[in-house]
Amino acid sequence: MxxxxxxxxxxxxxxxxxxxxxxxxxxxxxxxxxxxxxxxxxxxxxxxxxxxxxxxxxxxxxxxxxxxxxxxxxxxxxxxxxxxxxxxxxxxxxxxxxxxxxxxxxxxxxxxxxxxxxxxxxxxxxxxxxxxxxxxxxxxxxxxxxxxxxxxNPSGRTADTYAYDLKKNPSYNNFGSFMYSNAKAAYVHYAENIYVGYKWYETRYLNNEKAYKKAVQYAFGYGLSYTGFSQKMSALRTDSTTGKISFDVTVKNTGKQAGKDVVQIYYTAPYYNGGIEKAATNLLDFAKTKSLKPGESQKLHFTFNREA
Incomplete structure (x- = not known):
């Protein structure tokens, strides 16, 4: 010191x-x-x-x-x-x-x-x-x-994507303080549209895991713990009256220390060429368990509107 x-x-x-x-x-x-x-x-x-x-x-x-x-x-x-x-x-x-x-x-x-x-x-x-x-x-x-x-026991998750080379990201290249030639004002051109953060990487490298791993070091939602967990998802259930979809995820502490785990729910929206832009992967919901002892399990319930 x-x-x-x-x-x-x-x-x-x-x-x-x-x-x-x-x-x-x-x-x-x-x-x-x-x-x-x-x-x-x-x-x-x-x-x-x-x-x-x-x-x-x-x-x-x-x-x-x-x-x-x-x-x-x-x-x-x-x-x-x-x-x-x-x-x-x-x-x-x-x-x-x-x-x-x-x-x-x-x-x-x-x-x-x-x-x-x-x-x-x-x-x-x-x-x-x-x-x-x-x-x-x-x-x-x-x-x-x-x-x-x-x-x-830490249980946090990354809220952004950690890339090996930031310069290869569209939002990195479009970001800045660009000055107008005829006025004392600046602008930024958002040419990347919806493809920022994980939505860019998941869409750009869809079905190309090898290239994805070369570009991304720590994905959105990444995080380690002093223990291990397993996650098992139930079948989807649809309520015919409300149209809501629901399911459960059972989380079990498979390690030797108490800790919390995070369940992240992603979906892929239907897309056709020429339609409204859709990212290949979208975060729908997430939830954290209570502190689970070794061998202990917890069932987390998720429900959402079909339109979501």
Whole structure:
């Protein structure tokens, strides 16, 4: 803690009217042998935190070589040409490599509200786990400690798709602040229509699982647990009076720890060429179980209108 405080007391400011996108990561040569030695003596498990500010009113840079109005960053040699802010920079890659060489187990914490490119998690043999913690706020770190310690079994799911290469996504390429030539105003052209998020990936790679796995690292609705579950769906039932469709899903904890599971209901709408655009996969409903003990089951009931 003393090392980091001495290195830099304040984080760069990111706000609506200006942003310093510098990532205050020390160079690996600044981590002394003594500091690393003490850390290794303390534990053979290292926690690596990768953080990214940015959100509404502070859109993150798509190209670190081209800063927008009011945007700056120092340490320009940290980034390769045309890298986005949602990739690892050179200092971070060097730091992760250093930790990977010195610790048997590495756990990565992603402290970012945006979906970063996380393909690098597979490049280091000692990275055993990763936790996405979103925007932890004032109380999030208290829960994080309990999750890492095993006191809490995480049951969250991704609310977006984590792609290996964001630049291959239509919404990424259409997004920005494009200026009119004859007015001081900006516009965005939503050429992607309904195909944003998982609806793009599920439709683009329909019936092509191999290509899908090359494009998508963590799908929408993805999430792991300290235990395992099985899910069994009943037959569909249709009420002839109301036209409502219903079914049940029985969830069983097949592991050795208590935990919650999430059931996600998707449907494929009928589509014909030239008709109203339809995504190949659509989320209809979802529900989370109570905390189930090992071997315990719970039946979740779903019902919806046929027109939905």
């Amino acid at each position: 003393n090392f980091y405080t001495k290195y830099q007391k304040n984080r760069p400011v990111v706000g609506m009217w200006g942003a310093d996108w510098t990532l205050p990561e020390p160079k690996t040569k600044q981590y002394s042998a003594s500091l690393l030695g003490h850390a290794k003596k303390f534990s053979d498990t290292a926690l690596v935190v990768i953080a990214r500010p940015g959100g509404e009113g502070a859109d993150v840079p798509k190209n670190m070589s081209k800063m927008g109005m009011g945007q700056t960053y120092k340490n320009k040699g940290d980034w390769d040409k045309d890298q986005s802010y949602l990739e690892l920079n050179k200092r971070e890659k060097a730091m992760v490599s250093l930790v990977n060489k010195n610790f048997k187990n590495v756990v990565v914490l992603i402290n970012a509200a945006n979906t970063m490119e996380l393909g690098w998690l597979k490049d280091y043999s000692h990275i055993k786990a990763a936790v996405w913690m979103g925007g932890p706020g004032m109380k999030g770190f208290s829960s994080l400690g309990k999750i890492l310690k095993g006191e809490i």
